[in-house]
Amino acid sequence: MKMKTESYKSPNQQLIQLIEIVGKEQSHLSRIPGWWPAYIDNPQIAIPQIYSGLTQLRQRVQKSTPTLLDCGSGDGTVLSIAALVGFAHTYGIELNHQLSCSACRTEKALERQQVIPQGGNSLAEGSYYLSEFIPTVEQRCYDHLKDLFSADQDEGGNFESFVHQFLGSKRPGDAATHIQRFLNPRPELKPYSTLGIIDTQTARLITDVVYIYPSDPFFETAFLPQAVQLMMPGAVLAVLSPEDDGFQTPSAFSQEPPIPFTHTSQGTLNLQVFRKRDML
Ligand SMILES: C[S@@+](CC[C@H](N)C(=O)[O-])C[C@H]1O[C@@H](n2cnc3c(N)ncnc32)[C@H](O)[C@@H]1O
Helix, strand or coil: CCCCCCCCCCHHHHHHHHHHHHHHHHCCCCCCCCCCCCCCCCHHHHHHHHHHHHHHHHHCCCCCCCEEEEECCCCCHHHHHHHHCCCCEEEEEECCHHHHHHHHHHHHHHHHCCCCCCCCEEEEECCCCCHHHHHHHHHHHHHHHHHHHHHCHHHCCCHHHHHHHHCCCCCCCCHHHHHHHHHCCCCCCCHHHHHCCECCCCCCECCCEEEECCCCCCHHHHHHHHHHHHECCCCEEEEEEECCCCCCCCCCEEEEEEEEEEEECCEEEEEEEEEECCCC
């Protein structure tokens, strides 16, 4: 009798298949605003570099079954590589419908080819800004835009139309409405509940790592304060950013040595690593 055995693929074979599948999927994607994946220039070179960067990130988590959430997971490539390097479960939240569908197709193809384990990735469409926090961060975003507007006064115009244009709003409304819609254009989608990643007792995010390659103008004003509230003590925030892109570390986090990630035509991208401090 023939025994069914688990097929074994070396990390190299897995990466080659992943690059092929991602490459095929990319050809279906037209240029999407805000879509700037870490591997954009040259997947053959960038994907192995990301594999190495995520391996180092995985080693920073002292757990046998670490989990990772990609905020703005795009076509899911980083999630799939995270699954390859040993994150036991990866979660993605993505606002863009086309990219979300692409991530699902890639995930299914990788599972079928036994490149990543079955059922280890969960994806949900929607905003990574949690509705509950939006009222508390909205004023900060408003003040941030006011500052930008004041610095840009030579241009003339009024604040409402500046915000309208700056946030690329498609519908009319006042500045606060534009900000709310920008942070969460589809509040009926509840990605955090869909994924089941908020602990109901502590109201904290259960994932050990939160990864983000920021592409929205409210990263410091809204995303970081939300991360301070949501992440559990000891959890790691990994922010992909250009080497010279400094931002103020919130006091709730301690900064750890960065991890080199990938080189693009725009320069080197590093993972800046922050660990949520224990509560005092
Ligand atoms: C620079 S891409 C990063 C893709 C992928 N995570 C990577 O590292 O290659 C940023 C992604 O964030 C998504 N995004 C921007 N704002 C978002 C939001 N509020 N909620 C969910 N996704 C968002 C964009 O649609 C885009 O796919």
